[in-house]
Amino acid sequence: MDCKANQSIGCTVTQCKHHCETQNYCSLDKIMVGTHESNPTMKQCTDCDSFELKQ
Ligand code: SF4
Secondary structure (H helix, E strand, O other): OOOOOEEEEEOOOOOEOOEOOOOOEEOOOOOOEEEOOOOOOOHHHEEEOOOOEOO
């Protein structure tokens, strides 16, 4: 499979369909980061909103 690793977006979430498997990078040109909290105070409060589960 041909994966276009974006060296500006490191990622270790291998369950995501945009992850580059053998390299810890995202293949998207850009991602959206968001939060599920009303008042985020630590990194656990943030999410990659571009995540999609690998089928
Ligand atoms: S979309 Fe988000 S979670 Fe998925 S590989 Fe890219 S950075 Fe990682």
